[in-house]
Amino acid sequence: MKMFFAPPRRQVSAKSEADQPSAESDFHSVCRGKKNAMPRLFGKLNTTYVSENVSPRAMKFTYSAGSTPLPRYTIRRGIGVGGFGEVYFAVSDAGKEVALKRIQRNLEIELRGVSHCLNLKHPNLVALYDVCPDDQDQWWIVMEYVAGLNLRQVLDDAPDGLPPSEVNRWFAAIASGVDHLHSAGLVHRDLKPGNIFDDLGTVKVGDYGLSKFISASHRGGHTESVGTFHYMAPEIGRGQYGREIDIYAMGIVLYELLTGRVPFDGESCQEIIVKHMTALPDLTGIAEPYRSTIDRCLQKDPAARFSTVTQMLQSLGLSMANRSLGATAEAPIMAALADAKSASSPTPVAPMLMTPAPSPAIEEPLARAVRNSLHELNSWWRTLDQSPGAKIFLMLAAGFVMLVNTHWLLPLLSVLGVFYVPYYIIRQMLLHVRQQPSYAEAQRLAVHSGATFRPMTRVQWREQMRGGLRAKHSIHRVAELNTSWIAAILTTAAMTVIAGVVGLHSGPVTAMSLAPYGWMSIVVLISTIGILGMGKLWEREEGEGLTRRIVLAGLGGGVGAVAFAMNKFLMLPLDEGLLRDVDSSALPQALYDSAGVPMASAMMAHFAMLFACLRWWKPVDPLRRKRLSLWSVAVAVVAEWAVHQVLPIPQPMGMMMAGGIAIAVQMAAPWISPRTTKSESDTANRIQARPANARSLA
Amino acid sequence: MSNKTASPNDLPTASRWRLWIDGCGGFLLLSGDRISIGRAPVKQLATVKQLATKAETTGSRADYDRPVDVGVHADWPRVAGYVDRSAGDYFWTDFEAVESANSTSRSLIKMGHPLRTGASAVVVVDMPSPLSRTAVLTISAPHRFDEHVDAVILVNQEVLIGPTRDCHVRHRDSAETMVLVCRSNVWFGKVGLGGEFAELAVGRQSSLGSCQMTMETL
Numbered sequence: 001m002k003m004f005f006a007p008p009r010r011q012v013s014a015k016s017e018a019d020q021p022s023a024e025s026d027f028h029s030v031c032r033g034k035k036n037a038m039p040r041l042f043g044k045l046n047t048t049y050v051s052e053n054v055s056p057r058a059m060k061f062t063y064s065a066g067s068t069p070l071p072r073y074t075i076r077r078g079i080g081v082g083g084f085g086e087v088y089f090a091v092s093d094a095g096k097e098v099a100l101k102r103i104q105r106n107l108e109i110e111l112r113g114v115s116h117c118l119n120l121k122h123p124n125l126v127a128l129y130d131v132c133p134d135d136q137d138q139w140w141i142v143m144e145y146v147a148g149l150n151l152r153q154v155l156d157d158a159p160d161g162l163p164p165s166e167v168n169r170w171f172a173a174i175a176s177g178v179d180h181l182h183s184a185g186l187v188h189r190d191l192k193p194g195n196i197f198d199d200l201g202t203v204k205v206g207d208y209g210l211s212k213f214i215s216a217s218h219r220g221g222h223t224e225s226v227g228t229f230h231y232m233a234p235e236i237g238r239g240q241y242g243r244e245i246d247i248y249a250m251g252i253v254l255y256e257l258l259t260g261r262v263p264f265d266g267e268s269c270q271e272i273i274v275k276h277m278t279a280l281p282d283l284t285g286i287a288e289p290y291r292s293t294i295d296r297c298l299q300k301d302p303a304a305r306f307s308t309v310t311q312m313l314q315s316l317g318l319s320m321a322n323r324s325l326g327a328t329a330e331a332p333i334m335a336a337l338a339d340a341k342s343a344s345s346p347t348p349v350a351p352m353l354m355t356p357a358p359s360p361a362i363e364e365p366l367a368r369a370v371r372n373s374l375h376e377l378n379s380w381w382r383t384l385d386q387s388p389g390a391k392i393f394l395m396l397a398a399g400f401v402m403l404v405n406t407h408w409l410l411p412l413l414s415v416l417g418v419f420y421v422p423y424y425i426i427r428q429m430l431l432h433v434r435q436q437p438s439y440a441e442a443q444r445l446a447v448h449s450g451a452t453f454r455p456m457t458r459v460q461w462r463e464q465m466r467g468g469l470r471a472k473h474s475i476h477r478v479a480e481l482n483t484s485w486i487a488a489i490l491t492t493a494a495m496t497v498i499a500g501v502v503g504l505h506s507g508p509v510t511a512m513s514l515a516p517y518g519w520m521s522i523v524v525l526i527s528t529i530g531i532l533g534m535g536k537l538w539e540r541e542e543g544e545g546l547t548r549r550i551v552l553a554g555l556g557g558g559v560g561a562v563a564f565a566m567n568k569f570l571m572l573p574l575d576e577g578l579l580r581d582v583d584s585s586a587l588p589q590a591l592y593d594s595a596g597v598p599m600a601s602a603m604m605a606h607f608a609m610l611f612a613c614l615r616w617w618k619p620v621d622p623l624r625r626k627r628l629s630l631w632s633v634a635v636a637v638v639a640e641w642a643v644h645q646v647l648p649i650p651q652p653m654g655m656m657m658a659g660g661i662a663i664a665v666q667m668a669a670p671w672i673s674p675r676t677t678k679s680e681s682d683t684a685n686r687i688q689a690r691p692a693n694a695r696s697l698a
Numbered sequence: 699m700s701n702k703t704a705s706p707n708d709l710p711t712a713s714r715w716r717l718w719i720d721g722c723g724g725f726l727l728l729s730g731d732r733i734s735i736g737r738a739p740v741k742q743l744a745t746v747k748q749l750a751t752k753a754e755t756t757g758s759r760a761d762y763d764r765p766v767d768v769g770v771h772a773d774w775p776r777v778a779g780y781v782d783r784s785a786g787d788y789f790w791t792d793f794e795a796v797e798s799a800n801s802t803s804r805s806l807i808k809m810g811h812p813l814r815t816g817a818s819a820v821v822v823v824d825m826p827s828p829l830s831r832t833a834v835l836t837i838s839a840p841h842r843f844d845e846h847v848d849a850v851i852l853v854n855q856e857v858l859i860g861p862t863r864d865c866h867v868r869h870r871d872s873a874e875t876m877v878l879v880c881r882s883n884v885w886f887g888k889v890g891l892g893g894e895f896a897e898l899a900v901g902r903q904s905s906l907g908s909c910q911m912t913m914e915t916l
Contacts, residue, residue: 064903065718065912076846078720078910089724091846147848148839153870200839467806471789 061086062102069134073100073142089145098129101141114141117208120184124177126197126206148200151193151253161260170196171254172313173203178250179309181208182243189241191249192231193256229272230262235302237273244302247312251297251305258286263298287379289316364424458674462623465672469622470540480670481536488528488668495660496521515570520653523563524660527607530555531665535620549612556611560604567603574598577651580644591647598649606647610658614639619662620669627671628663636662713883714767714916715900716845719859719909722869723848726916728767729880731784733852735813735821736777736793738769738844769844770837772819779815781807781823783854786831788823790814809833823852827864830856834866845916853880859909869909876906885913 061078063086068074073090080087085104091097103111111131118128127144134140151170154162162170174196181188188195188208195207233248255263263281266272281298283291293315299305306312386394402409456464500517507513534551567574575597591602598606618624619632640658644651715727766777775793782789782804790813791804807813812820819841825833835850837843843850851857851866859867860875878887879895886895889907898904903912 061720061910064910065914066901076724077718077722077912080721089846095846097842097846147842156870467808470787471804471806 061088063088069102069136069138070100070132070140070142071134073098075100097145097147099143099145101143103139103141111139113208116186117181120180120186122177122180123202124173124204125180125208126199126204143206144199144204146197146199146204146206148198151196151198151257154198155193155256155260159260161256161258167254167257170198170203170257171250171316174205174250174253175309175313177203177205178246181205182246182309187241187243188246188249190231191246191253193253196253229269229276230264232273232276233302234277234300237277240302242302244305244307247297247305247307247309248302250309250312251294254290254297255281255283255286255294258290263294288382364427366420367424461674465623466540466542477536481533484532484536484668484670485529488525488532488664491664491667492521492525492528492660495524495663499656499660515572516653519563519566519570519572520657520660522566523559523657524664526562527555527559527611527657527661528664528668530559531611531616531661532620532668535617535665535669538617539620539622543617545615548615548617552616553608553612556607556609557604559611560607561600563607564598564600564603572650574650577653578648579651580648587648598647602647603649606643606649606654609643609647610640613643616665619666622670622672623674624666624671625674627673628666632666633659633662713880715885716847716914716916717867717878717911718914719867719869719911721871722859722867722909724846725867726768726843726845726847726850727853727857727880728850729853730767731782733768733781734766734777735768735770735774735779735781735815736766737774738771739765768835768850770819770821770841771844772817772841774815774817774819778817779813781813781833781835781852783831783833783852786854788825788833788852812838826866826868827858830854830858830866832857832866855879859906872908874907876909 061081063069063075063078065076066074070090072093074093075088075090077089078086079089079099085102088100088102089097090100114128114131117125118131121127126146129142129144131139131141161167174191178188178191186208188205190207191205195205197204197206231249231252233245235242236245252262252264255261264272264275264279266275277300281294283295286294293312296315297305297312306315381391496517499520500514503517504513531552534548534555538548575595578596578598587596587602591605592598614636619629636658637655640655644654713729717725717727719725770778777793779793780791782791788807788809789804790807792814805814807823809823809825812822815821820838822836822838823833824836825831831854833852833854835843835852836848849867857867857878858865858875859869859872859878861868861870861872862875865875874890876887876889877891877893878885878898880886885898885900887898887904887906888895896906898906898911898913900913900915903910905911
């Protein structure tokens, strides 16, 4: 009962008038063809009370939160303003949540209607708890509080209608509630989406304060024109209030559930009423069995409609056997239609959940596609709005076309059959071999009824692991970085030793011969430390490339400065190995001296370019594919060669340093193995996807 | 990010308000970077401060059904866990992990996904507005939050109320978007982005645009 009013788009603001009998008689006159009565009727209808509500923008409530107009109930907020009064959400002293309806208008009608319904009990009806006056003789109705949305709001969110499963869920529950009212001798008289609620999964029909006992003496002559124009049966104008008006309104609601719009709409209430009386609904886009059911529900003659809700549901393939089971027990209509046996028997939810659904793997995809296509073709054929003669003509034409093309169709089908039949047989054999033993059925069933498990893709795995990286505490991040730096020192030292052993195995080992290796190791170490630090900052996000490249360029500039300083400190020559494969232009004077020897700026620019042109955050990303990718090393070396063509530095030391950096950062940076962690995550997700009952079964 | 390791006996730290909006719903507003979630107490007879006082005088903390910031009427433990906000992200820490001082076991909450409580009630965290880091907790049927509210809002600077899905409070019948902000435990509201902030009176009904609302402190 969250909302007791319909949205503004179908709002017809009107107020109660005392002279409604004349309006009704005018309506009756119109039905008899007295055209001159039409303007008078419309004028009256404009001022006739309808249960549609006032604009929410004008929604003002008398009581605010914390008020206790009714003993033991504290009002928390207003819910809505209905035709008969304000509705509040209130909580009793014991904590019971209720809806309080303050009857402000049409007191007698409302109290009469409510008193008839006070002791009705049905899971698909909003329960009425009590009717009582307060200290000031204001009457209040204490009702069940419905926390969910009403159907009006649900349909506003689905302008093209609801999916068939939802249509069936809503409609079967509505029918169940209305049938209970009818069986109690009551007519709702105001069925509309705004009066139908989804109470946390259970559909409930509410606001049946307008209900009225059906009796021969009361079938006509009632003086109140009620209901909402979009859902109002034509005979209401004649004062007839049989249960057929509920059937009519249900037909409108079913139409709206399927399409998202009402069959008879217009710019004014007059236009809508005239359409109800004269127009035929457009059912072309609606499939069977909904189409024929709606068509019969919307017959102008009440006698031509279904006489009971049960008949109506039977025409949809549903039975009322789920009446006692409530709204959650309805069977899907399409499933019932597909299976004649289930259609004739109740299909409560619990057995449905416990029935093992056919595994998707068992069904052959091609066969399923062909069958679905044929089914859709059949649906289209059945809904084809053509005369029988035209349909026969179309069939003959199709047959003729096939006959003419037999010369290539038959060979094609034969070839397809040659491939398909062996494939189908082998597939079935394999599936049977792989079939789980019977003791696993319970587990499979439990998993199937719970959330569907799918192995994680690499992207999903990365997202999950990235989330874990983001959740890491800063202190742990610092600890990891320290560990990486220690690993970088060790790795660099090991590489330096290896390079020295290889490079100096045949020559004399002097200070001058060792110095270049020391220089390279320092540059590699400084670079590695810097890149690892940035990588640790960036591991939280996938990141934006441009920003990171700019930052890396700055880091490279610093590394270049250190490299130049260390080179000078170690008194190493800078004019060796500067030859380039491409020497198309002179070296920039700001970076190189007149002899072509690089200055500090050249070294800084060189490393800045090297750092900026490669995505160095990838080799230090813990989520990289491999611990050590030789491809990354090769790319770094080639990039260094390319940078050397523009801004030369001594080679091959430059390329050795680039390769060394690529190796060191990968060896030192933490790495999460996709293979092991993905299998662990899959296992965890599988366990989580299993419902509680599955755990007990397992 | 709150780096402190919470003790199981920590009392809730978030400031709490309850917002009732006519024609829309009831919402629990919580500020603070750490929110405790657990089973709703049987009946909340005393405030947190009163309970703390009682605990100090009696020297025992286990003699009452200690309330949490967000109570859920479900088969949950007294404290199921904590939702931490850190740099705009939300993290879930299971209470058992806190109890065992294993504070590294917290996990990033994926927006729109349920909390991994392992209990029957499904609580979903979402950040509907891309412009705000305020999050909204909703609970699936048939469970309800304590305090009779429809949703819990973990306030970070501001709360958006409006007709669209990207508002923290979706008021379907509201024509305009309203913004609530909390400054020094005082709430201010304005209509639209160009409106002027006005203080919301606590405990009294206020009008903001076409909305009637009442803010309560808890």
